[in-house]
Amino acid sequence: xxxxxxxxxxxxxxxxxxxxxxxxxxxxxxxxxxxxxxxxxxxxxxxxxxxxxxxxxxxxxxxxxxxxxxxxxxxxxxxxxxxxxxxxxxxxxxxxxxxxxxxxxxxxxxxxxxxxxxxxxxxxxxxxxxxxxxxxxxxxxxxxxxxxxxxxxxxxxxxxxxxxxxxxxxxxxxxxxxxxxxxxxxxxxxxxxxxxxxxxxxxxxxxxxxxxxxxxxxxxxxxxxxxxxxxxxxxxxxxxxxxxxxxxxxxxxxxxxxxxxxxxxxxxxxxxxxxxxxxxxxxxxxxxxxxxxxxxxxxxxxxxxxxxxxxxxxxxxxxxxxxxxxxxxxxxxxxxx
Numbered sequence: 001x002x003x004x005x006x007x008x009x010x011x012x013x014x015x016x017x018x019x020x021x022x023x024x025x026x027x028x029x030x031x032x033x034x035x036x037x038x039x040x041x042x043x044x045x046x047x048x049x050x051x052x053x054x055x056x057x058x059x060x061x062x063x064x065x066x067x068x069x070x071x072x073x074x075x076x077x078x079x080x081x082x083x084x085x086x087x088x089x090x091x092x093x094x095x096x097x098x099x100x101x102x103x104x105x106x107x108x109x110x111x112x113x114x115x116x117x118x119x120x121x122x123x124x125x126x127x128x129x130x131x132x133x134x135x136x137x138x139x140x141x142x143x144x145x146x147x148x149x150x151x152x153x154x155x156x157x158x159x160x161x162x163x164x165x166x167x168x169x170x171x172x173x174x175x176x177x178x179x180x181x182x183x184x185x186x187x188x189x190x191x192x193x194x195x196x197x198x199x200x201x202x203x204x205x206x207x208x209x210x211x212x213x214x215x216x217x218x219x220x221x222x223x224x225x226x227x228x229x230x231x232x233x234x235x236x237x238x239x240x241x242x243x244x245x246x247x248x249x250x251x252x253x254x255x256x257x258x259x260x261x262x263x264x265x266x267x268x269x270x271x272x273x274x275x276x277x278x279x280x281x282x283x284x285x286x287x288x289x290x291x292x293x294x295x296x297x298x299x300x301x302x303x304x305x306x307x308x309x310x311x312x313x314x315x316x317x318x319x320x321x322x323x324x325x326x327x328x329x330x331x332x333x334x335x336x337x
Contacts, residue, residue: 007103008302010072013051014310016303026107031087033113036095038102039079039126039293040319042156043211043234046310048076052236060261064099065108077101079318081116081125091115097128097281102302104323114277119285126320127160127292132260132280133232134160139264139271140256141205141230146170148203152196152219153210154182156317157232159292161207163189164283174200176218177210185317188291209233213240220253228254296320 009019026032044061047053051071053061058070068074080100084091088110096113100106116125134157143149143165151162154177165173166189174192175182176199186193194200196218204227206219211233219229220243242248242255258264263271283289294317297305302321308314 005105012072033082035082035323038321047236049310054237079129137258139267140258149205151207152176158209225251
């Protein structure tokens, strides 16, 4: 046996706990990773925490190294950064990203970890999974030079998409959100900001990520004729009504979905999941993306932190979890624990 570890489990909807677990020694093709930081993907993980994953989506929603089943008990999560303590020489001592739940140490196949580039700090690398979602969305959307674009919904995924769009030449991009506090994040990312009522219209593309019925309806309103809404929101078990009986058909609008579980068909012939994640990690060399991490807490506080995120008591984009041995953040986003 390699020893003991501690892991966060959702015991039942609305109630989490830290469990002690035993670890097996890694095999020749495996690595033992000591976690430095993990990230809470607020939208998805609060749905899981509240027991709001639809039963017909249990299989689709499984995380790569999930244990247990929905609605609980379940060990869930997929934004983990750590250092390899045992494994092949090429990985030994490397900082790596893995789609693993919140756990102090873990053993996985060596192929399941991706080295973090030296220029990307470990505490920023927890964003890799969300930036990967944004990469896939833009592969689906295929924006063009000079496009007029809005991202409706300034959560973790929406802000990640907006941050990447800010790099496109000639593109006018605006972040649209009902929370005026998101203007500060937009400024840090170098993009414009507007409330839903004041958003610029006549758009070629709207990326919707607010997970609200009103946000999706407003996204359709903002399009030019023959414009496209790319839907990134995950609604869980909620039903959504849309105004498809008004000018939707006469304006020849398009509504299409994007989901990170599949590599965009437009790129699938030439890119793999590993390629997509490696690209996301490379993009995280940009320090502007630190604006997406809006809080930090110690691992031992995770049960209370997830309850606070689910209730809205703790406002956050990405909330970072610091593990024993992980250095507290010195950036403006770290709130300590």
